[in-house]
Amino acid sequence: MAGTKTTTGAPTDVTQKHNKGGIGESTLRPDGTLKVTGEFAYSSDMWHEDMLWGQTLRSTVAHAEIVSIDTVEALKVPGVYAVLTYDDLPAEMKNYGLEIQDTPVLAHGKVRHHGEPVALVAADHPETARRAAAKIVVEYRELPVITDEASATAPDAVLVHEGRTDEYIKHVPHPNIVHNQPIIRGNAEEAAKKADFIVKGEYTFGMQDQAFLGPESGLAVPSEDGGVELYVATQWLHSDLEQIAPVLGLPEEKVRMTLSGVGGAFGGREDISMQIHACLLALRTGKPVKIVYNRFESFFGHVHRHPAKLYYEHGATKDGKLTHMKCKIVLDGGAYASASPAVVGNASSLSVGPYVVEDVDIEAIALYSNNPPCGAMRGFGAVQACFAYEAQMDKLADKVGMDRVEFRQLNAMSQGTLLPTGQPVDSPAPVAEILRRVKARPLPPERQWESSEGADVRALPGGLSNTTHGEGVVRGIGYAVGIKNVGFSEGFDDYSTAKVRMEVINGEAVATVHTAMAEVGQGGITVHAQIARTELGVQQVTIHPADTQVGSAGSTSASRQTYVTGGAVKNSCELVREQVLEIGRRKFGSYHPAWATAELLLEGGKVVTDGGEVLADLAELLEGESVETEAEWRHRPTVAFDKKTGQGNGHVQYSFAAHRAVVEVDTELGLVKVIELATAQDVGKALNPLSVVGQIQGGTTQGLGVAVMEEIIVDPKTAKVRNPSFTDYLIPTILDTPTIPVDVLELADPNAPYGLRGMGEAPTLSSTPAVLAAIRNATGLELNRTPVRPEHLTGT
Template sequence: MTTVQPRVSVPVQGGVGHSPHRPDGALKVAGQFAFSSDLWADDMLWGTTLRSPHPRARITGIDLTAALALPGVHAVLTAADVPGAACYGLEVADQPVLAADEVRYHGEPVAIVAADHPETARRAAARIVVDYTVLPPVTDAEAALAAGQVVRHLPIRRGDPDAVGPVVVRGEYEVGMQDQAFLGPESGLAVPAEDGGVDLFVATQWLHVDQKQVATCLGLPVDKVRITLAGVGGAFGAREDLSMQVHASMLALHTRRPVKMVYSREESFFGHVHRHPARLRYEHSATPDGRLVSVRARILLDGGAYTSTTPAVVANAATLGIGPYEVPNVVVDAYGLHTNNPPCGAMRGFGAVQACFAYESQMDKLAAALGLDPVELRIRNGMTTGSVMPTGQVVDGPAPVARLLALVRDRPAPPPATGDPRELPGGVANTTHGEGVVRGVGYAIGIKNVCFSEGYDDYATARVRLEVMGGEPAVLVHTAAAEVGQGVVTVQAQIARTELGVQRVTVATADTAVGSAGSSSASRQTYMTGGAVRAACRAVRDRLLARLPTPDLRLAGGKVVTASGTVVADLAEVIGDEPVEETVVWRHRPTHPLDPRTGQGDAHVQYAFAAHRATVDVDTELGLVRVVEIATAQDVGKAVNPQAVLGQIHGGTAQGLGLALMEEIQMVDGIVRNPSFTDYLIPTILDMPPMTVDVLELADPKAPYGLRGVGEPPTISSTPAVVAAIRAATGLALSRVPVRPEHICTPRR
């Protein structure tokens, strides 16, 4: 077994730095991938939900008689039937499983039905008679603040609160309520188990937090609620909170039959949280040569009826609220508020999106007041390694603000329109021949934290097993990391190939049979679960190599080799009939709570940066915008999977473009008016422009492989870049997103 063999110099393909094919890629393209809505079980019932038509009302009575009398109905349950805790929540358990005495937002669940056919279940739900006494809703953030309906107030204080430079610009900004708009609606299957528990197959972002909340609401021990990740059709933050998990489980336990629930598109708009709408007031001051002196800001975030992740969103908006700039004097007050609007929580960018639109708008306004180029003003004030955040935290990793801005600025400009109507806003519809079309260019850069913050015990668990299968070494990786489309399954296999030098890697289905991997959010899974898989692989390697007497060995190409690459043994022979398995719980460096009076503290693990340049053509007579091109630059630390990195940057930019131009849940007195993809518009391939992408790999020495979270930064700076370009074309202030045609068009004379 120790006979010296030739050297191994060929690396294992599909490891870190490669872009192997995704195991789910071809299936999804071919329409063969099984999503959670495709689940099926023999003897299955269908569940549905009755929801409130009012944003606020007192429930004075519920009559279930007509619903129960309908043939095929097996159960109709209300708040009185919840077997455990009446409420759940990610940070505060304040959201009822089913409304009992009062409904607090339009679409709140009131009752649930199980029947032998989905249409029967819907008809039964329509027969439930609920008596409401309608109450006046609070739907305005300012009114909520005045009424003291504050979820969290976080002040940030740094330097002299009264300092003001000689050049001052002020602005008030508004961000509408954006939906995550994933394509796969909420769905899942609950199966009652012989031990009195339940097996739940569901599309989610955080298996173990779901497990804990579901068990609490069902009145069951945690180990009697077993959750397996079903196929997820997108998430973007909206699947962090519970939707149908408790409801399907209640119906399954009540009927002792499997129960499947699938939301319609309309119901999906009511069934998950949205991005917090925001009102932001900013004052920037600077010296005449463009050095920032102070920033003052007040940020109001409408959290809707229940808490969800509002406290954390407030923290991000506050701590990142001045942008990636060095500012000696900062006064920020960020508030999360309760209203009778739909609950708001996690969405890609998580608090940083709203703040970035405001502070980048201010930087453009300040550049105009100073007579400076807007990119030069940003570069002049940009953070570098060693800069100090408004919280007092030192940015100890790469902070290439100036370099990212220079990259997008120096990209060649897109060519002018040729006159082809397809290149004009509205031209294909023959509404214009370009008479009122003008071009504009805008820039923006943003900052985002990576991983959970403020002292949260953020960790991930990985179980790795190295064994011989079919005569060759094979690796099994098991984590609870939710694959929501971002490619974490592929990344886990890449890391295992790199660390163990084995080509054959299987990633087990994510479930609660292994320790928590945390949430697929906060751009953290490659960092956290990737770090856990790496640590577990290294523990397996060390145990295996301890079987050999020769020191300083490594694994490569299915062999055990010396540092110089000389083969010492065949890996399959060393493993033999004794597989090696290790489970590792991995944590990042500690973070700390913020001082509630000053906002000071080392709250974040890592910072990520992205910059955008947008070029737009605007028809000023019709109010139509065509985004001609977007250039972006982002530091990713290490591109673990380069193709996936590009996909994240393209996808994040698309969501930012959507917020800039079209995406908004329309609310009137607390009523949602556009719960469909007919009326809630999202960018299509025809709306997306060509993109150029510069990817920097400036390693963070404290991160696994030096990597940096990728998914959120492009969403943050793309919105203000697009709006800045429209401003440049039109000369209009444009202080609200999304920008609507009526904000742009000038009446004909």
């Protein structure tokens, strides 16, 4: 049997309460132990008989004309099967991209950033492929580099992309601006005249890397029908498919994709990396081709978080009410568009933060430059804005003479508040409450490095380097709160598809869930099994490998998968339940009137009435039969923001998180130790409480990283990356990660399945400004950039 179901908004909520491992329980992840012990099979572990290895030659300069490419010596290397350049591409379509198809499969005419792919090699051994790639000779004629707003928008600026024809070019003041989004509401100029206090600030946000566990990798296998099978670590199988097939010159049905083990993503796998290259080499050689980036190449193989310059002005009355806000946000998108237009939309529409401000004048832009391409990363534009507006809140509270938390609570939005875009917040917005909770939490003890057994240097700035025993160490406390949208916005048709099958195997009723959702470590497969157990009353649930043989699940990003794909699984389960009950009505309806008249539920492998009367055993009922359904979940429609005013209902849902940071700062050496990052967050409904806490703590730690250590350094003169390794690009280790107590609120969103709220990104917003606020509190310094380095604290 089969059926289809599409729901916009919330479906009928039938929640079973007696199924072990169902919704609301802290069910353990099936992949957790394997990952911790190192036994999990990632995409880089794949192997195929007679497999070749692919290697990419990348540009050594950031902006240059390609004068010539000589591949003769590379082809002479024994073991080399193919060398490809732009001229060898098989299809008329030679570019790809998430929103704008501006990225060439291989560089053509010129290179636009350091590390851009120029040529490909396939060989019988990875070292052979690397040696052959090194023998390719590329002659460049270097061009001036665009590295910032001044060089990008000058009247005589060199264009990163000549002859643009994309939809955004009609609305931007300069061709080197990818997209700009103004938001005008009220009259900020007039409102400023009513302000008793005005504060201004200029903020700099560094380029952050997703630093995921597994580098880009995949295996392409040519198939007998002339197509290709691609096994790959990605965030969005169907988006990849739509970009890959045209440049291969194949129909989509001949490019079959299966998700392989993904070692984290955080936005860095939304864009194509090695997928097309592996397929091209496989189709050219007729052999399976595997590509695995090393960590150095990975820094060039995926997009990063947009670095930003942010210019803010706020005003307030003497009693602490915000009067107006003006801001300009300049995001550096690098050489190619990637998700920059959507990041601009998020940064602008969320630039006020979770506060009530009636009069605003906002502009956000993303630049084309010769810096590394930037795109999606956890928080997606809202992170950069939160860093600036929260620093402004502290400055303004101090000017007014109010407690910093009370000032925020006074101006906090709530359900019904209008955003700067004119859209009302139509679900709970407990901003004041989560601030109250983090402030009320007991502080960690002072001088906790001291004990009766002697000093524990791990609790001091500098840690095990033993730089201090407490001399010159000062404590600081800081607060921050943020707002993040959930799901895709601005008119994007955001939906997901799920198939669910129910049958009897070995005398037990079991379910299989099949979606294209990319499990990247967020725990979605665990939640899908919990939903099936809850809705179908079965205990055994199999999660089918994600592939393109089922409808799209959209991207594992924007905190959307549990909301949208979870909603699709729920819908499909409801269809299965109805068809199972229809089987019962057909078989037993004439014997028991409850089949026709009562609400029937599935619990514990039984069919029961709403009064708890058992009517049938599921396994007996389904013996010899099976039910399979396919359903979609579509969230409520959105609209694009007006290009001139920014007005419009562009978002679907919002999540809110607050942090309190406690830090110890060695003011003499400029070293920082974050002692605690307490957080409170509304998640609507915690479908898996253990996973919820893990997501919040993980996002908090990424925010900590960009606060005090993480930044990709790009030479401003050459636009070359200076630190593409984990030796020089630092990320928090367990020794850097503080205690992270989590306070979870569950205020249901009536428009979401189970009332849940996407929650994976919000903690990444507010943890960064909370840490900076605490360091400012300890040192008295302004500190208007991330990350904070020792020289910023000591003046050296």
